[in-house]
Every structure is written in C-alpha cells, then in structure tokens.
Amino acid sequence: MPDRRSVLAWGAAAAAAPALTACGESAGAARLTRQTKRKRGQKVNLVFWTWVPLQKTVALWNRTHPDIHVDLQIVPGATNGGYQKMHASLKAGSPPDLAQIEYHTLPEFMLVNGLTNLSEHGADKLKDEYVDWQWKQCVFGGRLHAIPQASGPMANFYRKDLFERWDVEVPRTWDEFRKAAIKIKKRGGGSRITAFPPTNAMWYASFPWQRGARWIRTEGDTWIVDFNSKLSLEVADFWDGLLQDELITVQPDLQSGWYRSAQTGHFASWLGAQWGDALLRGNAPDTKGDWRVAPLPQWEEGQNASANWGGSCTAILQGSRHPEEALEFAHWLNTDSKSIDLLVAAGYGWPGARIDLEKSALGKRDPFFGNQRYNEVFEESDGQIDTSWKWAPTNTQSFDHIKDAFGRAAAGRGTLVDALNDVQGRVLDDLAAKGLKARSA
Amino acid sequence: MATATTSTGRATPAAADGAPAPRRRSSRPDKAAWFFLGPFLALFGFAFVLPIGYAVYQSMLKVERHGPLGLGEPTVGFAGLENYSLALQQTDFVDSFGRVLLFGIVQVPVMLVLALTLALLLDQVSDRWAGLLRASYFLPYGIPGVIATILWGFLYVPGISPITGALGGAAPEFLGYDNVLWSIANIVVWEFAGYNMLIIVAQLKSIPQELYEAARIDGAGPWQTALRIKIPLVRPALVLTCVFSIIGTMQLFAEPLVLRVLSPAITSNFTPNLSAYNDAFANANVYLAAAKAVILAVVACALSFGFLSLVTRKERSRR
Numbered sequence: 001m002p003d004r005r006s007v008l009a010w011g012a013a014a015a016a017a018p019a020l021t022a023c024g025e026s027a028g029a030a031r032l033t034r035q036t037k038r039k040r041g042q043k044v045n046l047v048f049w050t051w052v053p054l055q056k057t058v059a060l061w062n063r064t065h066p067d068i069h070v071d072l073q074i075v076p077g078a079t080n081g082g083y084q085k086m087h088a089s090l091k092a093g094s095p096p097d098l099a100q101i102e103y104h105t106l107p108e109f110m111l112v113n114g115l116t117n118l119s120e121h122g123a124d125k126l127k128d129e130y131v132d133w134q135w136k137q138c139v140f141g142g143r144l145h146a147i148p149q150a151s152g153p154m155a156n157f158y159r160k161d162l163f164e165r166w167d168v169e170v171p172r173t174w175d176e177f178r179k180a181a182i183k184i185k186k187r188g189g190g191s192r193i194t195a196f197p198p199t200n201a202m203w204y205a206s207f208p209w210q211r212g213a214r215w216i217r218t219e220g221d222t223w224i225v226d227f228n229s230k231l232s233l234e235v236a237d238f239w240d241g242l243l244q245d246e247l248i249t250v251q252p253d254l255q256s257g258w259y260r261s262a263q264t265g266h267f268a269s270w271l272g273a274q275w276g277d278a279l280l281r282g283n284a285p286d287t288k289g290d291w292r293v294a295p296l297p298q299w300e301e302g303q304n305a306s307a308n309w310g311g312s313c314t315a316i317l318q319g320s321r322h323p324e325e326a327l328e329f330a331h332w333l334n335t336d337s338k339s340i341d342l343l344v345a346a347g348y349g350w351p352g353a354r355i356d357l358e359k360s361a362l363g364k365r366d367p368f369f370g371n372q373r374y375n376e377v378f379e380e381s382d383g384q385i386d387t388s389w390k391w392a393p394t395n396t397q398s399f400d401h402i403k404d405a406f407g408r409a410a411a412g413r414g415t416l417v418d419a420l421n422d423v424q425g426r427v428l429d430d431l432a433a434k435g436l437k438a439r440s441a
Numbered sequence: 442m443a444t445a446t447t448s449t450g451r452a453t454p455a456a457a458d459g460a461p462a463p464r465r466r467s468s469r470p471d472k473a474a475w476f477f478l479g480p481f482l483a484l485f486g487f488a489f490v491l492p493i494g495y496a497v498y499q500s501m502l503k504v505e506r507h508g509p510l511g512l513g514e515p516t517v518g519f520a521g522l523e524n525y526s527l528a529l530q531q532t533d534f535v536d537s538f539g540r541v542l543l544f545g546i547v548q549v550p551v552m553l554v555l556a557l558t559l560a561l562l563l564d565q566v567s568d569r570w571a572g573l574l575r576a577s578y579f580l581p582y583g584i585p586g587v588i589a590t591i592l593w594g595f596l597y598v599p600g601i602s603p604i605t606g607a608l609g610g611a612a613p614e615f616l617g618y619d620n621v622l623w624s625i626a627n628i629v630v631w632e633f634a635g636y637n638m639l640i641i642v643a644q645l646k647s648i649p650q651e652l653y654e655a656a657r658i659d660g661a662g663p664w665q666t667a668l669r670i671k672i673p674l675v676r677p678a679l680v681l682t683c684v685f686s687i688i689g690t691m692q693l694f695a696e697p698l699v700l701r702v703l704s705p706a707i708t709s710n711f712t713p714n715l716s717a718y719n720d721a722f723a724n725a726n727v728y729l730a731a732a733k734a735v736i737l738a739v740v741a742c743a744l745s746f747g748f749l750s751l752v753t754r755k756e757r758s759r760r
Contacts, residue, residue: 407705
C-alpha cells in the first residue's frame with residue numbers, strides 16, 4: 001500500500017489538474033461530420049440506433065440497396081437510456097450514423113452540436129415531400145437537421161357503447177366535455193369521462209398547444225419562458241376544475257393498471273394521439289368494436305384547433321463519415337410507400353411524409369373502431385396543428401418539473417395553476433444553469 | 442495498516458494449531474508481497490481510485506456556451522466549487538437526504554430485527570429443515586432489485602393488485618404521497634432481510650459449542666441463551682450488516698426509479714442518487730451530477746464511519 005504521504009500527493013495532483021486545464025473534455029460532439037469519398041462499387045456500412053422495431057423495413061432496404069448496408073441496433077427507448085447512449089457516443093467521437101430522436105428532444109441535441117446540418121448535404125430539395133409542420137420541427141437557424149418520421153396528432157378516442165348507454169353526447173367543445181363529465185359521474189356507476197395522468201407532461205403539453213399558448217419562444221438570442229401565460233393557465237384552470245369536482249380520475253397512463261381501466265370502462269374516453277390506436281387494439285382486445293374516434297373538444301364552437309403528442313425523426317448524428325448515404329436511407333425510410341406501410345404496421349405514428357390516405361394502409365376501415373375510417377379524423381387533426389410550438393433545449397428537465405408538480409397537485413396538494421407557476425421559475429433556472437440567456441415573457 | 446495489526450493481535454484458530462510464529466515484520470513489504478498485492482491493486486486502481494478521481498475532477502468542470510441562443514460550439518471550463526454550491530442550493534436535493542435518512546432510521550432497524558429473529562429461529566430448528574428454510578429466506582436476494590420492484594409494483598397498483606382488490610375501499614394508497622416511501626421500504630426489507638440473515642447465521646455457526654454447554658449447565662433456557670450468548674456474540678455481524686444497510690439506504694435508487702412511472706409522488710429528486718442520475722442522464726449535466734455523487738459519497742462515508750466509531754467506542758469503554 002502507498003503510505004499516507006503519497007496518497008495526499010495524489011489527491012493534491014488530482015485537485016490541481018482541473019485548475020491547469022480542462023483538456024480532453026469536450027462539451028459537444030468530439031468529431032464533426034465529413035463525407036468520405038467512395039470508390040465505385042465500394043460497400044458502405046451505416047449504423048442506425050433506434051428503439052422502434054424497424055427490422056423488416058431495414059431488411060427491405062438492405063435487399064434492395066446492396067451498396068449501402070444499414071446495421072440496425074435497437075437501443076433503450078428515449079430517456080430510458082437511448083439518448084444517454086447517443087450523448088455519450090457524441091462526446092466520445094464514435095456516434096452511429098443515424099439515430100431516432102423525438103421532436104421535443106432535438107433542441108437538446110442541437111445544444112451539444114450533435115446533429116449534422118442536412119441542408120449542406122442537399123436535403124432542402126426534399127421539403128415538398130413532407131408535412132410542413134413536421135419539417136419545421138427539424139429546422140434550426142434556417143437549416144434542416146433531421147428527417148421527419150412521424151407525429152402524434154391528437155383526437156378523442158371514446159367508447160361509443162358507454163356514451164350511448166349513459167345517453168351522453170360526444171363533446172365537441174370543452175364546455176360540453178365538462179357537462180358530459182358531470183353526466184358520466186352521475187350515471188356511470190364509478191366510471192369517469194377520462195383519466196388524468198400526472199406523470200405525463202408530454203400528453204398535457206398538447207392542451208396548451210391546442211389553446212394557442214406558447215411555453216417557449218425565442219427572441220434574438222434569448223429564450224422566452226412562458227409556462228404561466230394567460231392562455232396556459234386558462235387550460236390548467238379548466239383541468240383543475242375537473243380534478244377538484246372529481247369528474248375525472250387520476251391514473252398514470254400507458255401502464256398495466258391504465259390498460260385494465262381502458263378495458264373495464266373505468267374511463268369512457270381518452271384524449272390521445274394517433275399512435276395510440278395500436279396500444280388500445282393490443283391492450284384492450286375485449287373492447288373491440290366499441291371504440292370510435294372524434295376530434296379534440298374545442299375552446300370555441302366551430303373551431304378546428306388541434307395539437308400534437310410525441311413524434312420523432314431520423315437524425316444523422318454529428319461525426320458520421322457517410323452523411324450522403326445516410327440521408328439517402330433516411331429519406332427512403334420515411335417516404336417510400338412500402339417502408340411507410342411497414343412502419344404503420346409497427347404502430348409508429350402519423351407519417352412525416354405527405355401521403356395519399358386512400359392508397360395507404362392508414363386509410364383502411366378498422367373493425368376495432370367499428371369499421372370507422374378513423375384515420376380521416378387524424379388526417380384532419382394533423383393539418384390543424386399550430387406549427388409555431390417550440391421546445392426548450394432543457395426540455396427533459398421541464399417535463400420532470402411538470403411531473404413533480406402535477407403529482408403534488410393531483411394528490412390534492414395545490415393546483416395545476418400553482419404547478420405551472422412553480423415550473424416557470426424552475427425552467428428559467430435550468431436555462432441559466434446551462435449558460436443560456438433566458439427571461440420570463 | 443491498522444486493521445492488519447488488530448486482526449493478527451487476536452489468536453486465530455490457525456495460529457493456535459502450531460503454525461510457526463510470524464517472523465518479525467520489516468517496516469517495508471517485500472517483493473513477494475507486492476506480487477500478491479499487484480492484481481488487487483491494479484483492479485482497485487482501475488475500478489475504484491480512477492473513477493472516483495475522475496468524478497472529483499469532473500465535478501469541478503462546467504460547460505460554457507457561446508453564439509446565438511447558446512447553440513454555437515460549447516466549451517468546457519474550470520468551475521471550481523460552483524457545482525457543489527449549485528447542488529447544495531437545490532432544496533429538493535438537500536431534502537432528499539432527509540428523506541433517505543428517515544427511510545434508514547425506520548427501515549434498517551426493522552430489517553435487522555427481522556433478520557436477527559429469522560437467524561435465531563433457524564438456529565433452533567433441526568438441520569434437515571434449516572437448509573431449506575435458509576435457502577427460501579435468502580431467495581428474494583437472488584431476484585434483481587428492478588425485477589423485485591416490478592413484481593411489487595403489480596401488488597401496489599390499484600385495479601390490478603389483488604391486495605387492493607381484496608381490501609376494497611379500506612385499501613391504503615400504496616403509491617400515494619404519504620405511503621410510497623414505506624412501500625419502497627417494504628420492498629427493500631423483502632429483498633435484503635434474507636441476505637442479512639445469512640451473515641448473522643454464519644456468525645452464529647462460529648460460536649463454539651462449549652459456550653452453549655456451559656450455559657446449559659448454568660441452567661439457561663433457550664431465551665436466556667439467545668439473549669445472553671447469541672446476540673452479544675453476533676454483534677460484529679450486526680454491526681457489519683448495519684453499515685452495509687446504511688450505505689445501501691443512502692444509495693436508494695432502482696426501486697424509486699422503477700416505481701416512478703406508477704407513482705406521481707416519486708419526484709425526480711426523490712433520493713440523492715436519483716437526483717444525480719437525472720442530472721447526468723436526463724439533463725446531460727454530468728458535471729453537476731458528479732458533484733452530487735461526491736456529496737453523496739461523503740455523507741455515506743461520514744454516516745458509516747460515524748456509526749462504526751460509535752459502536753467501537755462503546756466496545757472499548759466496556760473493556
């Protein structure tokens with residue numbers, strides 16, 4: 001064993017090292033994207049990290065494109081480990097060529113210079129093939145940084161059988177939603193109109209989004225934080241009312257207990273995204289034929305406003321040696337009709353590509369939804385999403401703050417309005433802690 | 442080293458068996474000693490000293506941002522103790538220490554009393570059953586914490602849980618604000634009581650039979666033997682399990698992380714470890730996370746050594 005003196009000496013050296021220089025530590029991507037010249041007939045290998053089960057699609061690409069081989073590697077979903085892995089690989093300078101990233105996480109990757117500027121590689125000419133607002137989610141500083149894959153336009157999944165049994169009309173406005181909630185509480189024998197998941201900030205964000213609130217904007221080089229704007233608090237107040245009068249239940253969503261509730265009719269409707277169809281179909285098989293889809297309730301009669309929940313894109317990470325080939329694959333993956341049909345079957349969401357609903361697998365009638373052409377509702381919804389909604393580059397933390405504060409509110413300690421006022425301050429702190437300029441609206 | 446002299450100070454059975462008296466030790470270890478220590482030191486340095494040193498180093502760095510909206514090329518700079526003061530200013534982080542302390546004050550004694558009781562009972566039953574019972578008490582330890590938490594999660598979630606189903610309206614809200622900490626304590630007791638029991642059982646086995654015989658001759662019944670002979674003699678095992686449990690409590694992580702999707706009462710700063718994890722991986726601020734990890738290590742160290750010095754001081758004063 002070393003004696004005490006040498007241990008002290010090591011300690012002193014370790015403490016002094018950072019003072020000398022922070023060498024070897026890179027804050028952003030350690031390697032920048034550069035195109036490698038390819039000889040004729042030379043095979044290129046691309047690595048693709050995703051948590052979406054794209055095996056069949058990638059196999060189809062590899063069969064049809066012998067020159068560019070894609071190596072699909074399944075990583076843990078999003079913040080469960082996938083993003084951590086991507087950040088670590090960027091920092092280490094050994095990233096995969098392609099990666100699955102959600103729209104609301106793109107700014108965090110921009111902050112570490114983690115995405116390849118695709119406009120430099122000629123991606124701008126592809127613009128017309130994609131849904132406009134999804135394309136815009138991938139544009140930063142006027143440059144495209146990812147290829148849109150899918151979104152989650154919102155609508156109202158409801159149990160037609162239950163609404164009819166209790167003689168309740170499907171609400172078209174939020175006013176009607178509250179009235180329907182009161183009726184269901186009276187007549188439903190313990191059931192409620194819907195369940196409020198305090199653990200899901202991303203779900204909740206779609207409601208202020210629909211109302212026209214903007215949690216985050218930019219002005220010059222400053223981030224403007226506005227979680228407690230008048231419109232945002234109006235929405236929170238509406239949900240507070242439902243919670244206080246116990247017109248809705250509180251239940252974390254998309255977990256086993258929630259799926260059981262969906263099946264037993266513990267809640268009669270779910271305000272969910274298009275990709276939720278596969279979840280209901282798979283987890284509430286006994287309710288086949290009972291579900292229908294209606295548009296989101298509106299704040300004013302006759303309006304058509306909608307919002308989005310989730311959605312992701314295919315990014316080419318900073319440090320790729322084959323950005324052109326990667327772009328070719330990403331574009332094929334998200335626009336080729338055969339690829340899209342395979343993706344639809346895998347339940348990945350609403351396509352980022354402009355599609356002809358009639359000709360796509362999405363246009364089919366579905367017996368689970370009583371043979372309704374339910375995706376027509378989502379097609380309409382996708383067209384009505386306000387496209388100026390932005391996410392903070394500290395969004396994962398913002399969601400955590402919302403979850404923490406909503407958890408307290410849903411347990412009867414405070415209100416959602418209090419919660420958003422609290423979140424406002426915390427988001428400002430987060431941005432400042434990251435060394436970014438930020439202020440309240 | 443201090444521990445080496447105290448352990449050779451006691452007469453071990455091996456030394457009593459007529460082994461040659463140890464040579465007078467020179468002040469420096471010889472080459473052979475270094476050879477045998479080598480593999481340990483190499484691994485210790487690689488898996489312990491190096492990462493700890495790196496964590497301390499990282500805790501003194503920060504990211505500096507430039508350019509419009511901070512989206513330009515970021516750089517890393519020296520932060521001194523900034524991360525530490527930032528961490529200690531976060532009341533949620535500081536509160537999480539209070540939470541795990543409360544958890545430890547309740548959970549560790551409950552678990553150790555249970556482990557001790559099981560060990561003493563096992564010592565009483567016939568050997569034929571002891572093996573089977575010992576294995577079954579120990580079994581929960583063989584289940585990874587994450588899996589155990591998922592299993593218990595099913596028993597806690599209303600709507601699925603047979604427990605809440607059977608209790609109906611009288612069922613407590615296992616995952617609610619006031620109860621979730623104790624629901625986690627229950628999982629931890631279930632996981633580790635058998636493990637701690639095994640350590641105590643091993644110590645019980647090493648008690649020489651003569652002591653029992655003497656006690657019996659003096660007229661001691663099973664109660665008195667347990668209270669006056671067994672419990673005082675398994676004290677070292679109790680101290681050891683207690684130190685392990687204190688460290689384990691401070692590092693509480695997997696259980697709240699897994700239950701978080703089921704319970705809104707578990708915040709992102711529920712325990713110090715969860716807080717550091719979220720900073721590193723949700724918020725991509727490894728430097729702040731490193732500072733929090735160092736603070737946690739210092740607190741855990743202080744608590745374990747504090748506890749150790751408390752019990753050894755008592756021991757010394759008793760002699």
